[in-house]
Amino acid sequence: MSALGQIGELWQLVPVQRAGGGLLLAAFGLPIVGVVIVGLDIMPVRFAMMHVALLGIAVGQLLGLDPVLCALVACALAGAGVAPLARTADGLSGAMGLLMSLAIAAALLLLALSGVNANGAFALLWGSILAVRPADLAVLGALAVAVPALFVWRRRDLALLLHDRELAQCSGVAVQRLTVLLLVLVAVAVAGAIRLTGALLVDALTLLPALAARRLGRSLVSITAWAVGIGVVVNVAGFLLSLAWDLPPGPVLVLAAGAVALVAHLIPERRTRSWRLPAASSAPSPH
Secondary structure: OOHHHHHHHHOOOHHHHHHHHHHHHHHHHHHHHHHHHHHHOOOOHHHHHHHHHHHHHHHHHHHOOOHHHHHHHHHHHHHHHHHHHOOOHHHHHHHHHHHHHHHHHHHHHHHHHHOOOHHHHHHHHHOOHHHOOHHHHHHHHHHHHHHHHHHHHOHHHHHHHHHOHHHHHHOOOOHHHHHHHHHHHHHHHHHHOHHHHOHHHHHHOOHHHHHHHHHHOOOHHHHHHHHHHHHHHHHHHHHHHHHHOOOOHHHHHHHHHHHHHHHHHOOOHHHOOOOOHHHHHHOOOOO
């Protein structure tokens, strides 16, 4: 059977349709979250939320609740709770490191004391894209609407915050509230991608498109547009390749996104401009 024939046959299956729909929805929201991660310089957030998600999954299994829903709630609460600890840009990374350590310790202790089968908890960290449910699609759909809407609504404030926290505060931006909102969105996005690629490979949907876009865009708007475009192309192409060649989708998506990011970074530096420059130009004059 040809590759196209195999794709057509597999596409008749409902799990495959849900997986493809989930990846497409993810491409409209999660790469913008990646732009926020890069802008706030909080790379450890993915690892911290991965551990928080594990804690939420363990709680869900212990209480007999939906583990993914518990992971979403745990990540959202963690994102909101860590914001007050982050008074500076450097403080964000430090707070994430603290959160990561506490979350993994609590998760492992809970799993040990409760006797819950840890295999089920850790399995979700690797992802199971064909196990995507309507509830997962609803979360990804909400992110696909909420994240771009927030960007359009608060574009100037976001540009100032991602450029310079103190400048944003002096310009009247509600820095603390906006930071809390962004951290909650980042946390929920990481948890929402668990079914698609697993928390360990969430970079394929968030960070890698944003890193590539940063080299291609000349303003925050163009970088965001590039990130979404790359996300769509990578998710669709990677998923189709995995179906055609019977490969695990998660690693294929990571390799595809990584290849695009690598090619983008081969572009000479002189052909690109710092993505933070437009924010500076949009900042109000102190006079």
